[in-house]
Amino acid sequence: MGEHQIAAPQKPEAKPVFARSWMERLRVSRFWSSIADRGGRFAALPAANIDPGERARLLAAALISGRGEASGAAVARELHAVLTALDPPRRLGFYRYLAENFQPDAEPLAAAARAYLTEPTAGTAARLAEAAEPVRQEVLRRMNMSPGGTAMLVAMRKEILGLLRDHPALQPLDADLKHLLASWFNRGFLELRRIDWNTPAAVLDKLIAYEAVHEIAGWDDLRRRLAADRRCFGFFHPALPGEPLIFVEVALVTGLAGSVKALLARDAGDDEQRARAAAADTAIFYSISNCQDGLRGISFGNFLIKQVVEELRIELPQLQRFSTLSPVPGFCAWARARLEETERAALERPDWWEDAQVSAALQAPLLKLCAEYLTSVVKGKGPADPVAKFHLGNGARLERINWLGNVSPRGLAESFGMMVNYLYDIATIEANHEAFVRDWTIARSDEVEGLLAEAPAPRRRRFGGLASRS
């Protein structure tokens, strides 16, 4: 959406034809009814008569008129159709119109504010809340009445999120959309579904598209991720059938997995995969991806992991351990300033990690640094690493840091190849969480504790002979 395009909505038509008070709203409704009287059903209006952007705005206004009350579903359906065909500049114009209008009525709101300030009781607070509620939310709720309305609103928020930086005036619209979507996508309305090779291809397609951690390289790779020693679960919402909101990929393994490569390898046949599943004592959550940009800021991951743990405990009672294998996205950036110069030099070599000696020399100091990074807390904000913050906030424990757990280019660039296990232990999950919330206490294993306690001194020495090699 280019810069010049936004000129359009700044023309008079962008000025709220539609007024702010309910009384004016009624007037619009009158206007509408007269159109309706002349033209019969709206769909019959010749498109030439009215600009489609204007038409969208009039329909949005009609939605909260008396007409919207009686024929809301029909108006919503028509608005949906009009919006679908709108070009980007007109869409932006429509969003601005929504963002700038549909305020609460000024008079009653001021009165309620004064009443509350005079006597701040539960009653005056309740009346103030009522007077303050933006009419816009009701407009959005009524837009939802169209078939496919929820999907449209989610798509709308996705687009608005992309426009926000250049168009901060859309902020109130985004806030209202997020508030509504958070209420509608409440955990109580989500369905957990297992995703496997019997899932419709249209859903699997989306897994390939949305996978955000370890890219899925086509259908054969996908098939491996859904094999007998794997599990995949997602949350779905009844109004978005066939659209995963979030999904998690799980590997059934023996012992705590420390390396991504083994998990993603396509090495085993069906029988071996089944045998592995039967023998597994550990479930590794190795990838979790949000799918809907339009639901950004509405959190599902915590619920998903915990419910999947419950599901797996029922299906596979032999499982002893539930853990992630997670990236450390912020480590390199954080660590660079803290590295010795020789370390830095060593790490600059293209394939440093394939040189056994270099790798051995770097292992201990980097592991220790990583432990320090993962347990460091930014004042008032918690752990610096976002992935750590997520899992620790869920009540997981920092269990193990894996040297060269992910030697993909991205893994090396983000974290010098390190991967981390966060352990979800039902028995301690609540206490971990509480301690974390209280004062950012970070639950950690003895092994991590050991790394932190290691003396830093020997670091330099280990690199004694390295410089000459490069």
Add this chain to the structure above:
Amino acid sequence: MGEHQIAAPQKPEAKPVFARSWMERLRVSRFWSSIADRGGRFAALPAANIDPGERARLLAAALISGRGEASGAAVARELHAVLTALDPPRRLGFYRYLAENFQPDAEPLAAAARAYLTEPTAGTAARLAEAAEPVRQEVLRRMNMSPGGTAMLVAMRKEILGLLRDHPALQPLDADLKHLLASWFNRGFLELRRIDWNTPAAVLDKLIAYEAVHEIAGWDDLRRRLAADRRCFGFFHPALPGEPLIFVEVALVTGLAGSVKALLARDAGDDEQRARAAAADTAIFYSISNCQDGLRGISFGNFLIKQVVEELRIELPQLQRFSTLSPVPGFCAWARARLEETERAALERPDWWEDAQVSAALQAPLLKLCAEYLTSVVKGKGPADPVAKFHLGNGARLERINWLGNVSPRGLAESFGMMVNYLYDIATIEANHEAFVRDWTIARSDEVEGLLAEAPAPRRRRFGGLASRS
């Protein structure tokens, strides 16, 4: 729930253990975490330690603490279990607790109110709305995270509606519940389903229980209502599977049906029913019932009728007419003062309607009176008759008034046996609605117009010889 029972919540425990500000809330969370630390999972706490009413309140508080964010689903599940087992007085106590606490924080709200009054812009209005939103709604949203949470909240509101008169303090809780449920039961989330003899018995059971217009006298009667020349549709919500929200019963007939008796008769065999369906040119909506008291005030009927019209047009393209056969619940009360004395006397005889002469004498004046009643408007409120107000507000037309259309005791007592057809005509529905909203213009057929235009004079005379007969 008797009067003496409400003593309980007035004891100290009803006083908000729980404080109003978020800071205090955090303290509660601390308290909780220490309990959790000692006792492990909550379910493990000995029930003797803590009163279940108190437990429910603590859990509700925990829901919006940090703990609720991490383990919300688990806390919600536990709260659900505790509430299920609570006795009525403690339940009332819990409701009062919800109603009286979880206010917005006073300080920020006052500041936002002052800011808005100083400078009433979109921005200050948005911040005021945010500051004013009752925390209680978030508590309710988190209660919804429990499996079966939505059903619990709907049941809760049903109970609260019954308590409101004696406990007006519950009003804010009811308002928040209604606001949330209206958003969640948005038309966009409802599923229209046909209900027939292949529907699970558990759903059909509810039809028998909820039918509010023409009682269903058991399963054989129900079977008649679902026969080949009948249709029944209901709205369902994904979170309440198996629970109709509202349903409508339709008869497929030839010509406009004026009498309930024929519609409810169980006279025809399967083949005849199929033949009637094939020959029908008219769909009569003869009963529409809301099922969920907990959703009172959230309107589904308008949407349901219109979508069923669309469904039937697709299934049975030969249908020419869509009409209700509706009661006139307020007619008798309204009419009595307007009757001639001889009329009144005649109508007091037990079986006046079976006496052909009496009936003939009353027919014209009562039909005219009924037409006057149905087209009369209470200033600022619209039609006096609630059923008329509903259908006319939907855009239907007052089509025909049927003499002795319902001679059941209830029909006679409410409306001297009269029944009314409201016609849903796609071509005029919007215009009718707009005119109605504008100035209570009531769309009516020529036939009704004729009744209104009739001279009143002959009324008395027709009754000339009647008095002597009694």
Add this chain to the structure above:
Amino acid sequence: MGEHQIAAPQKPEAKPVFARSWMERLRVSRFWSSIADRGGRFAALPAANIDPGERARLLAAALISGRGEASGAAVARELHAVLTALDPPRRLGFYRYLAENFQPDAEPLAAAARAYLTEPTAGTAARLAEAAEPVRQEVLRRMNMSPGGTAMLVAMRKEILGLLRDHPALQPLDADLKHLLASWFNRGFLELRRIDWNTPAAVLDKLIAYEAVHEIAGWDDLRRRLAADRRCFGFFHPALPGEPLIFVEVALVTGLAGSVKALLARDAGDDEQRARAAAADTAIFYSISNCQDGLRGISFGNFLIKQVVEELRIELPQLQRFSTLSPVPGFCAWARARLEETERAALERPDWWEDAQVSAALQAPLLKLCAEYLTSVVKGKGPADPVAKFHLGNGARLERINWLGNVSPRGLAESFGMMVNYLYDIATIEANHEAFVRDWTIARSDEVEGLLAEAPAPRRRRFGGLASRS
């Protein structure tokens, strides 16, 4: 298929308009095609042109003509429609036509028979089997190609079974139908489904209609049979959706139930029913009913009981015992001749079983007699009692005989009120069955063994004072 075969169907109605040989069949097919040429599709032919019975016969013949091979589904559909509208005499005519025609070709069959007699090898036997297969079975298989064809064939067999006595010529048709249906309703194609209050009413309806052991007195009674402490399972076939083939009713109880009355009582509320189910250690199979007369002689009961035992063991691992509570339909008839005169006299009194003294006097001798009856074997045929024969043949053990277990009129009339438990014990079921098959050995409990061992002497004496009382 030789010419002389057309001798067989020589009676008038059997006179083949339609010829018996394949060559003639082809000719008919020609005839048909010319009709088709003139009249377009068959459905367009005026009904007046041809008698519907004749039409049905021609279509059946067409099914195995070349035409049937290409347009079999269309011809089958048309035949289905014609048969549906046929009157009973014409239907009988059609059945006779099927029964008397569609023989194997005589020449090849005779040749194959001779070849086998000359050299009885696997090869000649196979060729003889092929030559002998009645063309009729192929006709029936092709009739099945119509939508609803399987249901039609089942209904057809039901009607034919009712006609067999008066029309023994239908025997070959019945035999072919049974052979086909037994193959199609093979256990491998049946689906076990739980039936409960969430089952479509149309299926539940059939339970009421088909229950053959303890009549279901309407929907309220049915609801009791599907309550939380009950289970009901049925077999269904994919081609007859919504039609149970057989169903079994199970009560979850504590200890072995001996009386029908307690099982059928509608005394408990939902909570109590759930509590009973949770506490139950025994599953009582108290009713098993075949639903489809048209599948008579094709056995499902054995499979059903055993699979339901497996299902219940999974759902309710606490169950210790699986037993029937079964009637003894043949006991009275068998016992009468063996009763003492005083016993006979006592049993003739209308309510003898309510007289404690009489009942006490009769109990021991009748229990012993019943044990003798149930363990008696008709030479070459096994147990005299059909219910005993069924369960013992399945491998169950005769566990207990219950005095006054069923005091309904039918129970008294059949078995002097006695009911029997047959125990299905996984550990012994195969051995019991094998012993039964080998030499009619009847597995029985020590308790039953004790009854059999009782001395008969005291019988007379117990009745010392009874005669005078009557």
Add this chain to the structure above:
Amino acid sequence: MGEHQIAAPQKPEAKPVFARSWMERLRVSRFWSSIADRGGRFAALPAANIDPGERARLLAAALISGRGEASGAAVARELHAVLTALDPPRRLGFYRYLAENFQPDAEPLAAAARAYLTEPTAGTAARLAEAAEPVRQEVLRRMNMSPGGTAMLVAMRKEILGLLRDHPALQPLDADLKHLLASWFNRGFLELRRIDWNTPAAVLDKLIAYEAVHEIAGWDDLRRRLAADRRCFGFFHPALPGEPLIFVEVALVTGLAGSVKALLARDAGDDEQRARAAAADTAIFYSISNCQDGLRGISFGNFLIKQVVEELRIELPQLQRFSTLSPVPGFCAWARARLEETERAALERPDWWEDAQVSAALQAPLLKLCAEYLTSVVKGKGPADPVAKFHLGNGARLERINWLGNVSPRGLAESFGMMVNYLYDIATIEANHEAFVRDWTIARSDEVEGLLAEAPAPRRRRFGGLASRS
């Protein structure tokens, strides 16, 4: 399965332990019961005690013993498990055992044969059919009682078909399997299902594997075949869920499509595909593939095409034409001997079809030749081309021969690139079929008629200058 492998079944164990008469069968049953008595359930038998091949044979025998009647499902399940783990030589041994045993009882069969020869009536024929029915079919029916039994039998037949040439003794087993499967996979039991992008990936996988006409090159190609302007339908059987039996691919186009390339091109976006579907007047059936080798010889294609035509007429009433675009697999082989020498030479050049002049010279003579090929009839066998025979036998009309309709290597090698349209015209389908069955009359369009009527003379001349170019 190599030659040395078949050694195994020739050892004594292959000799029927199991005897041929029912009396002997009973003895085996005895044997079994004694094993059962000692070892409890069969699964408990130590595997070492008995060779798995022998075990399979004993279980098959047990299936038709008394034991099979009572515990058939359990025995079938065990046999299934044993067979699954059997190695190929032992499997062959098992097949031979099935093929060579389970004959009808010799004595009764001979008697029935004699009775029939003495007096060939319907009655003696029926009794002979009964006596001749191979017990083996009952064994196979009982094997079907295991969960997954049907799939196992289909797989078994597939393997046997591959063994038949080297082991003709398996013929009777194959015949019985085919007979049973044909009865079980009767059209009346098949479900037509649309296959699209919402179909489970596990089913789509099979499309890629089974496509026999135009190879599907992975998932992206598959997606094209299921796009908005395509349709795909398959038949499924309830006992093989997720396994298509046959599927057909259809393209929605405007006008009769003559070239495969256009149909398979992945050129259009979603919107264009939808637009094409909306504008289409013709459905082209461009690929039809059988999926189950084990069902070879059981015909589904005729039914599938006709039902898909019906489905499409309902979904897309604007369709005017239903036609195939089919290969001509036998043309090259047939044509070679009939070509002029210059033609032959021209066709030997690698890319002759890309040379406009050569192609132009060859077009007319080859089209005429192809028309002659497709309308030529092998005496007593019908059309030489198998694809032509299939569609003409279904009642389709030979509509058009397309020059260079398929220039893939296979298309060129089989038919010099020619493709044919067979038109399925509801109005003439039956008459076409009848005429074809009667005397191989081949329905053809005027265009094809024109090709046939063309004078052959100019052929040579057109090639006048060609020889010099090569």
